[in-house]
Amino acid sequence: MNPIATPTTTTQSDAFIEMRDVSKHFGDFLAVDQLSMTVRRGEIVALLGRTGAGKSTVMSLSMGTIAPDQGTVRVGGADPSREFDALRGKMAVAFQTDRLLPWRTAVENAELGLLILNHSKSQAREAALHWLARVKLEGAEHKYVHELSGGMRQRVSLARALAVDPELIFLDEVFSQLDHVTSQVLRRDFSRIVREVGKTCVFVTHRIEDALDIADRIYVLDAPARVCLALSVSEQTRRDPRALADLHDQIAQAIGGDTESAGHDPNYSENQDLS
């Protein structure tokens, strides 16, 4: 067995998200095909696949914004598409486009989730300022969205997600609109924070580089969405350019060998920390 590509095994007891034999149609179109996957508490897990593989649909099923046609989805033991109250405030999400409100400042955007969850104005402001500082936006708190760079906007969007103190954070292509260096710095800052505060994170990406850089485990999805490869990535592997290159090739092969859509980046093996 390849010592780098460790097959993932998860017992039911340590599962935070558990999807079993999940299928989802949109009309006649099959988007998810008997998919099973598990996410443990405290893990960063990447859902990786080509455009249209069904990554966002799997994320929506995990968040409960859509329900499966068949199979079961459980998050912390609850059915996310039915038991909204059990999961209220426990999940947060950030998207490819930052979805910030342009008429609000950075801090006014970052506190939004807390205000929606009925926290007091002062509590929301305090938490928003704290998380803006954690994502390195001190000094930019009172700037409007148009005054911020793309990377800074995504930082606000991540601060907004973290501010509600969720147990589970979903990211949908948050890093992939940004240039290589900005993307790398942001995802490493984010993964450091997530590990420090012990959150669980599921992130969707079509770029192998993003997944190998921060994920503990990677589910590679085929279309219609089903797991065609599941891998663990240790910190030791991340420090080993050859091991990373092997994993990259293995994933690219599973996806179909198209390194462009797979986001191949010849510089990633340098593994430098630019933050």
Ligand SMILES: Nc1ncnc2c1ncn2[C@@H]1O[C@H](COP(=O)(O)OP(=O)(O)OP(=O)(O)O)[C@@H](O)[C@H]1O
């Ligand atoms: N609400 C919907 N109605 C009909 N078809 C949908 C709907 N949502 C997704 N699909 C289809 O399901 C398939 C999977 O879409 P999904 O957005 O989950 O893929 P993805 O892997 O996240 O793609 P991308 O990387 O382009 O965002 C696509 O063919 C898409 O057109």
